[in-house]
Amino acid sequence: MAQPITKIVHPARTEKELQEQSLEAILTDLAKSGDGIREMIKLFNELHESGILGSVNGLVEAKEKVAGIAVEQLLRPQITNAINNMMAAAGALSDTNPDMTKKLMGALGNGLEKAEKGLEANEKVGVFDLMKALKDPDINRAIGFGLNLLKGVGEGLNK
């Protein structure tokens, strides 16, 4: 003859029992991944001894503030300009033909080597030497390249 009852007694599980229960679950997980855990402990020790862990912790604890400051800083016109510049530069670079860039970089290296030798020789250059140099096909090619480059930049600035 059951009367309706609403009283539910939870066996007073002590704080300690609950703790033991969750500890047990964690231990099982730990046992399953022993190698990884040992590696992690090593890594954490290194990070701790070097003080990196401490600073990261500080950063994380103050994450909202730090993020706020960072964004605040980023919003300064100089920075937004810089970001825009970087992105524009990155964009320009990605538009350039990589083969040409390679060739140009090689040529620059070569030129620098020659220039260094010239410096070492410590030769004086006169007007006549310049005229003569213009006839040198290598120098002529470089000057032609420079003139065309200047023309291109000029056009670009006019857009």
Place this chain on the structure above:
Amino acid sequence: MENTLTVQINGVTQQVKKGTKVLEHLLQQGVEHPHICYTETLGPIQTCDTCMCEIDGKVMRACSTEIEEGMNILTSSPTAKEAQNEAMDRILENHLLYCTVCDNNNGNCKVHNTAELLEVEHQERPFREKGYEVDMSHPFYRYDPNQCILCGKCVEVCQDLQVNETLTIDWERNMPRVIWDNDKSINESSCVSCGQCATVCPCNALMEKSMLGEAGFMTGIKQDLLNPMVDLIKEVEPGYGSIFAISEVEAAMRDTRTKKTKTVCTFCGVGCSFEVWTKGRKILKIEPTEDAPVNSISTCIKGKFGWDFVNSDQRLTHPLIRKGDEFVTATWEEALSVIGEKMGSIKQQYGGNAFGFVSSSKTTNEEAYLMQKLARQIFETNNVDNCSRYCQSPATDGLLSTVGYGGDSGTIKDIQSAGLVIIIGANPTEGHPVLATRVKRAKKMRGQKLIVSDLRKHEMADRSDLYLHPKQGSDLVWLAAVTKYIIDQGWHDEAFIRNRVNQYDEYLAMLEKYTLDFAEEVTGLSKEQLMEAAQMIHEADGTCVLWGMGVTQNIAGSHTSAAIANLLLATGNFGRPGAGAYPLRGHNNVQGSCDMGTLPQWLPGNQRLTDAAARAVFEEAYGVSISPEAGLTNIEMLQEVEKGRLKAMYLMGEDMAWVDSNSNHVHEMLGKLDFFVVQDVFFTKTAQFADVVLPASPSLEKDGTFTNTERRIQRLYQALEPLEESKPDWWIIQQVAKVMGADWNYSHPSEIMEEIASLAPIFAGVSYARLEGWNSLIWPVQKDGSDEPLLYTERFNFPDNRARFSLVDYVQPVDYEKEFDLTLNNGRLLEHFHEGNMTNKSKGIQYKLPEVFVEVSPELARERGVQDGSTVRLISPYGFIKLRSIVTDRVQGNELYVPMHSVSHENAINILTGSVGDVRTQTPAYKQTKVRMEVINVKGRAPLPMYNPRYAERNPQAGVQVERKWARADYEPIADVNIPVGGQR
């Protein structure tokens, strides 16, 4: 071929079916073509302009342009591209792309994906706010006008799919926006919280509040940090390509954390399926998809937002054992050993028939099947029933006796395509909301006719072409009279009857007395109304009859159900599309739990216990002999308890103490049991009487299948781990069998379904593989997997393949003493489910509908001095309840209405209902209750908050009305051709 057209698409000659639109064709071919406002369900609404093509040199919309012979279609010519980019630019003026910190960045954001597809790098028109506040007023979703691209998809679903007619776009104001009613807050509007606007929104303008700050990795950031971050993005103005790249990485990260699981809704019998998105145990949102076979993108408030109960702190999390006057939590081992010991000794002493097993219409097919297996195999008794005894048994009975299958004749598609729908004693906009939307849509979009017969003037009655208000319990009479009138007029289908139906002459003789005069006298309906109904049936191209508890919960609900089948048989409305009989099953698995044989006279697969061959199959499989004698129904079980012959009960997932009629009596009987086991998700009233309470897992925590009202079998997948020590019901029943000595050894519900398929011929071809994902099967399913969405096209389910006219007669309603002068109607409201154990855990739902009340008609209110908020006492011969009143013309005269969603001794409806039941199935006649009313306090707070949608007025219009956008002075057409097609597919 006449139906094929030859066209050039991007220079390639293609054959296209006549009547296909350009975008439709492209999508069918798997071509990625930009579009935002178009969906398969809604068709072209022409607001976003991003799908422009160059067609024969003209810029035209792909979504609305029907392909014509010889067309030259260019999808990405410079002209087409320019038009698409122009459209996207206009959209981005209205929408800021802060994708990475947006909760809608889940890989399926239509605006994001289209901008990316168009390779948008910069915008000409800068983004600007519209100058409106974000509307956070509603408990479940919010609208941010500043992110709204004005595509109007939300308006389109609200007006033409859900047909609640709340949302419009005010195109004429300086800065157009979506408005609710006449520009009210969402919360105060006529919005019924179906959530479909948030589902279809192609961006983050309309969002489920449960997603906000939760869906993304960085979206939980507080506003004062978020704003400068958004500003930063604006300042830096990177090409959008890089923004999209970052946001895609973030979306990919979310994908690893957000779990998306297909499930099937449990809040009614319609069988909506959708994905549930979870993050750990948190439910982020319900995400419907066009792949869902029944509901597509549609949901109601409960399916979209009503899942809080799953994480309620009131969940049962451990088994409980009664000790003295308290329950003590126990381990599964302890609880099962008590069950084994007690049930074992009762079995030994009194035999298996001293037990009663009650299954649930909420658990899966597999669980219902195991419940009857537990009863029949382990306890060798047929005393097994399920809670559809309280609702749907009479409908099933009426169909079994006439057409042979106890289920809907066809699918929701047939209801949608019928010429005429008749709804009798059902309130589908509240009880079966998504099914109701299809009727409302068919009516609004193509003039489907609607007849409603009901005591209460609910929304469908309001929308009907003919509303009948017969006297309580008299539907059979008008149905018979209308059938007789149709036959007398020669409007019946004589050939159909002669070829396919038995007992015609006997039926004609039986109909003799159902003249229009007789019907007028008994039902109170006028002859004109009856003749009009007959005329409408005669003129309709296909009639579907939908009915519910207003029919079944009467003293002769089974007779009325048979009368419905008779009417449909006489007019040839079986076995053809767009016609038939549709009892609206109220719970997710009413159909399935009956199909699974949790019935005292039926074996799994709807096989009669008296069928020796069928019995032999189960006897062999179970290794026991099965009696051909029917067992006890729920009702009879309690009667046997009273007589002292039934000693123990095992009940799964049903709050019988509040759901059965005449609660006081039920409580007394449950208290008399020697041993009582209850397994449920919550500590219900019923559980309070138990000796052992077992914690069960709800649908989101398990795998299985449900069978909806259409007979459609669908899979649900486990979205969450069972909470603490709760377990799926199939696991629990298996353990009980085990302590009783049987090792069934199922490791997954799919193995149970294999067993069902091997034993029940109508499930022969059902398997989990065939039901994978969004696939579904509608029984009977042949071994080769072919199913039968539309029944009776060739045969009725009798040995001679013919249907029978039922010859059962009208039975007068239950008699009450004169002092009980008011008819007490009762049933559901949209917001809550059943007695409310699940939905009353939702804060948002409780906020919108906090308590039950009694609806009083204006005339009765005047007579008795009742106002909104008056406290009244309702007294029946069985008990009394106290609640507050609402004066409304939804009810008339001396009829009252009380919703059933209460688990309180103060106002639970079944304290008032009596013990008389249907003459054939014993389903309690809940609807035949009469009371007297005492006014306790005239003045009081109205029980329904002013922000409940029932107070607001709808604002019907046809769709989003893009022509009003085009008529604006500042609208410059992008297309060369602008003809509104209004969402018509």
